[in-house]
Amino acid sequence: MKKIRGRLFLVLFLSVVSFYLFLPSWPGLYDRIPESVRWLIPPRGVSLGLDLQGGIHLVLEVEEERAVEIAVDRAAKAMQDLLTDKEIAFDIIERVGSLQVQIELSKEGVVEESAELIRDEFPSYFQVSKGGRIFVVELLDSEVNRIKNAAINQALETIRNRIDQFGVTEPLLQRQGRTELVIQLPGVKDPERAKSLIQDTALLEFKMLDEDNQPGLGLPVQVKRSEESSIQEKFADQVPEGSEILFEPIPDPKGGPPVFSRPYLVQKNAVLTGDVLQDARVNYTEFSEVYVGVTFDSKGAKEFGRITSANVGKFMAIVLDGTVYSAPRINEPILGGRAQITGNFTTDEANDLAIVLRAGALPAPMKTIQDLTVGPSLGQDSIEKGLKTTLIAGLIVLIFMVIYYRMSGVIADMALVLNLLCLLGALSGLNATLTLPGIAGIILTIGMGVDSNILIFERIREELRQGRPVRLAVDAGYDKAFLTIVDSHVTTLITGLALFLFGTGPIKGFAVTLCLGIGINLFTALIGTKVVFDLINRRKLEQLSI
């Protein structure tokens, strides 16, 4: 008889909160209520998954030729490092066409030696021509195919990572044909943001400014963003070999999209790239400006330390997909393996940037082939049929409980409704995406809720059969069923948690509703119904309708 009123209040309070949280998920309600009171209810509720509602349908193509070129570029860079290491002077080493690297040495006589070095270090390249100071190597065909395939697989993985972190539950991601990826995103409110999140290459590079040549070039202090490419063309002849002009957008004072940008002359070769990143997180400066803090892995931290030590006093540009985000001066060697990317972001932009940096760069740019809205993958017809049948079947169970357990069955039914209400409220409050696997999770927990009540009632019946008075029988029934219910719920909860932590996509959707449902179940079964029985028992019943 411990404080019925307190528990009763708790049950009512939770029901009201759940109902309130559920309001935005009520189909059509949000649009029907007058605008003046709309602020009263939370703006977002449960959204339906791709299988139930449909979503954005994107078909993207991996530009695999570019992936090969990028790989060849990287090899050319590695060849430069190799020859520098071996102290063989060269004038230029660069990619020619898509597949070839041309090596031009500073003097004759070392061609044999360098060719051999490169043959040993780069077995996937074969020599096509040699003469004087110049020789050319080309990527093997088998290697070209391997790179193309790897690029597509990596693109698939990277995009999956990004979407997972973006918080869209249950996207569909599928390889179509050889180079195309089909991506369906359910209920995405801002398609443009989602698309840029998927398609940005997210190649992060740290490049040193070419401070020796910038002053002599006479670059304007700022240019219109629309004129960036014409500036690049205009200065093309004067830009020294190995350098390039990149731009940093200047934030618009009124908060709109940037109109002007600042040109920089930077060295083409990046001193460090984003593949040595370990983590990227959104952070705030003391002036509450948002920035993205990146952490390098051990190799990257060492390298970054070495570079910053060697270049104290110089400027380093942080470049993402060819755009300069900032170009700070290196004041002192940075040895901690951390760096900050500032650049006047909104919090959303910073979040997206952190996601793409964490998920890694795409191996090649992606081209949009199709961009449409699709209906549910389950098909509207099956959803309607399934919904109708489930409702009728649920009703049958409710009626069955009342027939079998009489008055107590009514209490169990109330618990069931409370259960469903709390679960939907919780899902709505979390803005979860509901899919069929999620609904399966709900069905399982509802089943467990019914089961809990049956367990308790059977126990109470046993006690009554042994001749206990009603109140004692109810208390004993609850006591004895308590451990069983806790044990069975906790074991299922363990499964749910493991699926939540290690599962992805549809499995996760199932796990979320299961875990929530189990917690709510424990509450309604052990407290919700008990308080009703206690309330009834205040009147010293001779018989219990069970």
Next chain:
Amino acid sequence: MLEIIGKTNIDFMGKRHVAFGVSGLLVLLGLIALVQIGTGAANLGIDFAGGTAVQLKFENAIGIEQARQALSKHGLQDAELQEFTQDHKLLVRVKTEDTLEQKIAEKIVEVFQTEFSQNKFVIDSSTEIGPTIGHRLQQDALLAITISLIGIILYVATRFELRFGVAAAVATFHDVLAVLGLYYLLDKEITLLVVTALLTLAGYSLTDSVVVFDRIRENLRARRRETILNIINAGINQVLTRTLITTLTVVLVLVPLTIFGGEVLHDFSLALLLGVLIGTYSSVFVASPLLLIWPGGKGRLLSRST
């Protein structure tokens, strides 16, 4: 007091040898199915196996239900249909058949030409597609399942005894394998929905075993003089009403869903239905008898003084 059955005293343990035979057969079937799935020889759905996607653009609106019926009539009942909201477009996904004589895309086109002869359409695209559930997703799922099994064994072992934990895990595994085996035998397609159903029934089966175990534990403490066999039998009999009523309520939901739930949900509901029936059976005939054949002494629970 309305009762389905009164107090019972059935010797469930006495039938354990028969049960082990039946279960052995079911598990064997499940293992064969698992190997077949692993080697790709089983009937895997488009989620796992990939297939063909055909996108059609119709002149007039086309009902998704009629389209499904038409495809079904020509043996393509497993097709996945998705409407585009613009332009009366329809996306049809079918898993690749091993009969290469007739290209599946051509067959789809043929079906729509004969069944919807008034509604002209053009083929927007027709491509081979890969599986939606990639290799990594499968690995993640396997990892999650392994870890949850270990977690369950550990939890039940601390709350009860190691043998209870292992028995519960084995019984759960038994149920999942049995349904998988039956699906293989019925040549049903293993889709993502079926996998969801398997996870759901694993949860159900686990609850069922723990409920029975809980009663056995209670009896182990209360009736210390009786043989384990009697104690287990008594425990099962005591919770028998609960077991049957719970199963009955679940069946009440699943039977209508299996029959009237539509083609897409049919396989899902059927897997759950089979799973719940097998789960009920296994909590009585698999999980509990396993406690008996555990090697070694009487165990912690029996020698405990409380």
